[in-house]
Amino acid sequence: xxxxxxxxxxxxxxxxxxFRFRMAARAVTRLYDTALQESGVRSTQFAILVAVAxxxxxxxxxxxxxxxxxxxxxTRSLKLMRKEGFLTISERSAMRQRFVTLAPKGExxxxxAVPLWRKIQDRFVEQVGTxxxxxxxxxxxxxxALAETLGEEEAARAAAGKVG
Numbered sequence: 001x002x003x004x005x006x007x008x009x010x011x012x013x014x015x016x017x018x019f020r021f022r023m024a025a026r027a028v029t030r031l032y033d034t035a036l037q038e039s040g041v042r043s044t045q046f047a048i049l050v051a052v053a054x055x056x057x058x059x060x061x062x063x064x065x066x067x068x069x070x071x072x073x074x075t076r077s078l079k080l081m082r083k084e085g086f087l088t089i090s091e092r093s094a095m096r097q098r099f100v101t102l103a104p105k106g107e108x109x110x111x112x113a114v115p116l117w118r119k120i121q122d123r124f125v126e127q128v129g130t131x132x133x134x135x136x137x138x139x140x141x142x143x144x145a146l147a148e149t150l151g152e153e154e155a156a157r158a159a160a161g162k163v164g
Contacts, residue, residue, distance in 0.1 A: 028124075035120035039113035045081060046117060048074075049102065049110045052087065057099035060089075068144065081106070 013019075032043035041049065051066050052058055060078065064071040078100060081087045086106035090099040102110065125133045 031124070032117070032120055036113050036116050039109060039116050041086075041109050041113050044077065045086070046110075046113050048077060048081065049086065049106055049113070052100050052102055052106075053110060056101040057090070058101075059097045059099055061097065063100060 029043050032046070036043055036046055039046075047067060048063070051063055055062070055066070058066075060075060061071060063078075064074045067074065069077075078087060078089060082089050082103075084105075085103055086109055088101050088103050090101075092098055128136065
């Protein structure tokens with residue numbers, strides 16, 4: 001064993017919140033991707049299509065906030081979805097914003113995906129339990145808000161450390 005690792009205390013790292021959340025997220029994503037496969041969209045694309053459909057035309061920065069996705073990452077996903085014909089993205093407006101709307105192919109894909117989503121969502125909620133799912137959904141929202149607050153504090157602390 002390398003010398004550095006012999007002295008390192010890795011006790012408790014298996015309980016890391018980030019690891020456990022990512023593990024759960026990957027498993028749930030895989031489940032929904034499989035369920036949505038015949039629609040031609042993945043679960044991540046489904047989330048984007050739904051958000052756009054509910055708010056279109058929607059500015060990319062607003063979509064980023066709704067989906068809680070880094071704007072750069074979202075922009076890459078949007079460009080791929082535009083290339084696939086699911087979305088249209090406007091040129092920059094006078095306020096330097098770009099707006100996203102569903103293209104006809106995106107509307108058709110969403111129409112195919114929603115019934116498949118409903119089916120897997122119902123199965124998932126049935127297995128978890130309606131009341132437990134409602135509680136878990138609320139707790140996940142609270143944990144997301146807490147993580148965002150802590151992240152902002154960490155970013156401020158890191159910035160203060162760089163300045164000082």
